Amino acid sequence: xxxxxxxxxxxxxxxxxxxxxxxxxxxxxxxxxxxxxxxxxxxxxxxxxxxxxxxxxxxxxxxxxxxxxxxxxxxxxxxxxxxxxxxxxxxxxxxxxxxxxxxxxxxxxxxxxxxxxxxxxxxxxxxxxxxxxxxxxxxxxxxxxxxxxxxxxxxxxxxxxxxxxxxxxxxxxxxxxxxxxxxxxxxxxxxxxxxxxxxxxxxxxxxxxxxxxxxxxxxxxxxxxxxxxxxxxxxxxxxxxxxxxxxxxxxxxxxxxxxxxxxxxxxxxxxxxxxxxxxxxxxxxxxxxxxxxxxxxxxxxxxxxxxxxxxxxxxxxxxxxxxxxxxxxxxxxxxxxxxxxxxxxxxxxxxxxxxxxxxxxxxxxxxxxxxxxxxxxxxxxxxxx
Amino acid sequence: xxxxxxxxxxxxxxxxxxxxxxxxxxxxxxxxxxxxxxxxxxxxxxxxxxxxxxxxxxxxxxxxxxxxxxxxxxxxxxxxxxxxxxxxxxxxxxxxxxxxxxxxxxxxxxxxxxxxxxxxxxxxxxxxxxxxxxxxxxxxxxxxxxxxxxxxxxxxxxxxxxxxxxxxxxxxxxxxxxxxxxxxxxxxxxxxxxxxxxxxxxxxxxxxxxxxxxxxxxxxxxxxxxxxxxxxxxxxxxxxxxxxx
Numbered sequence: 364x365x366x367x368x369x370x371x372x373x374x375x376x377x378x379x380x381x382x383x384x385x386x387x388x389x390x391x392x393x394x395x396x397x398x399x400x401x402x403x404x405x406x407x408x409x410x411x412x413x414x415x416x417x418x419x420x421x422x423x424x425x426x427x428x429x430x431x432x433x434x435x436x437x438x439x440x441x442x443x444x445x446x447x448x449x450x451x452x453x454x455x456x457x458x459x460x461x462x463x464x465x466x467x468x469x470x471x472x473x474x475x476x477x478x479x480x481x482x483x484x485x486x487x488x489x490x491x492x493x494x495x496x497x498x499x500x501x502x503x504x505x506x507x508x509x510x511x512x513x514x515x516x517x518x519x520x521x522x523x524x525x526x527x528x529x530x531x532x533x534x535x536x537x538x539x540x541x542x543x544x545x546x547x548x549x550x551x552x553x554x555x556x557x558x559x560x561x562x563x564x565x566x567x568x569x570x571x572x573x574x575x576x577x578x579x580x581x582x583x584x585x586x587x588x589x590x591x592x593x594x595x596x597x598x599x600x601x602x603x604x605x606x607x608x609x610x611x612x613x614x615x616x617x618x619x620x621x622x623x624x625x626x627x628x629x630x631x632x633x634x635x636x637x638x639x640x641x642x643x644x645x646x647x648x649x650x651x652x653x654x655x656x657x658x659x660x661x662x663x664x665x666x667x668x669x670x671x672x673x674x675x676x677x678x679x680x681x682x683x684x685x686x687x688x689x690x691x692x693x694x695x696x697x698x699x700x701x702x703x704x705x706x707x708x709x710x711x712x713x714x715x716x717x718x719x720x721x722x723x724x725x726x727x728x729x730x731x732x733x734x735x736x737x738x739x740x741x742x743x744x745x746x747x748x
Numbered sequence: 749x750x751x752x753x754x755x756x757x758x759x760x761x762x763x764x765x766x767x768x769x770x771x772x773x774x775x776x777x778x779x780x781x782x783x784x785x786x787x788x789x790x791x792x793x794x795x796x797x798x799x800x801x802x803x804x805x806x807x808x809x810x811x812x813x814x815x816x817x818x819x820x821x822x823x824x825x826x827x828x829x830x831x832x833x834x835x836x837x838x839x840x841x842x843x844x845x846x847x848x849x850x851x852x853x854x855x856x857x858x859x860x861x862x863x864x865x866x867x868x869x870x871x872x873x874x875x876x877x878x879x880x881x882x883x884x885x886x887x888x889x890x891x892x893x894x895x896x897x898x899x900x901x902x903x904x905x906x907x908x909x910x911x912x913x914x915x916x917x918x919x920x921x922x923x924x925x926x927x928x929x930x931x932x933x934x935x936x937x938x939x940x941x942x943x944x945x946x947x948x949x950x951x952x953x954x955x956x957x958x959x960x961x962x963x964x965x966x967x968x969x970x971x972x973x974x975x976x977x978x979x980x981x982x983x984x985x986x987x988x989x990x991x992x993x
Binding site: 432434454455456457458459461463465466467468469470471472473474482483486515516518519532533542 | 889
């Protein structure tokens, strides 16, 4: 993904919109410990990409993230942000250019929402009216510009609102890189899904380079356009887009980590809007209407529940337009099966079928998939490019 | 130190204590307002002013020392234990003994009085300030550091403001104890509301001076406490926002 040329929506910034992040043979050792916490970790996050670091607890994903803004000192290797080594930068200046969101958020309880958001602009010495304008802009961006929420204290906000303020605060100086450590970890599942969607929509607008840490593979698949799966000792097991992680797990560890239901998970990556639908079916009259924003996984679930009735896929009614959307086409269980088969053929694997436990035991992922041929999946190849 | 022996209440007393020896004073009624009016300017008001000054200087100096020690202990953890040990030791010395002990090296003057009063504020103030600084949530500091604040910026913009409720809580205790303690400064130095109280103890059945001076001490303590509560409310609106939900 290359840097976009279109003007930034938030404006006001002297910073590049997003910067490329490169980790080269990054190493972290703690004195007195035999094994390094992270040994020889290399991968590249292109400018504007959403990279999720995922792995079991203790795999070093948070450590990796904190090495980037030097909250933890590096033991070896190199981290380049926008082509420049972070070790050569003044550490305060570096951190002011990197958005930082942690799970507990860490809003300053004695400062109002607006003052919290203004933290980095103030550190950078922005003029007051520039800071104020930026705060207003961000409050609007996160949908908290109503009811004088800017003047409230963090203790007066809901968990979801605090989370949004944390993101706005990190975005305040328009940083080229955002580091996010389990930012939705402390939020209940319903609000978490909502905040995830909201943040993805926000990222569409701001197009930052993002390093996002989570232990939740579902969150990783939903959020990331690249996923780095890590194992204990900071070992990178696989690095690639979610389709590839689910379709061609590079190792047994990855296959196990993404789960036996990875075939189903993969269906959640494709929406009904993105597939070829049937023009008509014999039972169109009985069809149940579903929006085209639903994923194939949702569609499968409904098809399985509704005993063979087809689905009529409708597009969302345009804003201001009353009534239901237009029917785009129909989907039946057998057509969905064909779609899955086509996709698997195109990707050169039979993983969707293999993902069903016990269905085709012979086709479970094996050594043949362990070496990804795709250059994007090979971190060392990209890092040395 | 010598407290005048109490004269038995039954003994006939014709008091001639200062101006305004009204019939109330002559008959040793429990409280004679006219005596207070007559003795406000020559006795009570100067004693009250001295008392305020004694307490203010003591808490002021104690606060500066305690802040310095707490900041040092916050930065270098090893400083905490010896400081606690020393201030606790000072705090436990009986006050009358400490005043007397200081007379030999320092003299029977305001310096001896202030040294003693200051030493009693240190434990309370040091503990509260350090606790306040240490209770700042870890994630708040992590966020502050991660956003690029220097150590000094973290201290001035985050840690000290967040420690304010604990600091003011410490100041409230220190102020009230110091105001109470300052009443025995009279034992080495002729100053404060302890002087009229001491005089009153020698006045046998005549209690007006004792009650008037005592009420002044209590009122001063309550007023100062109220002022500090007001200060806290003004400086930490966020602490109330929490309760307001």
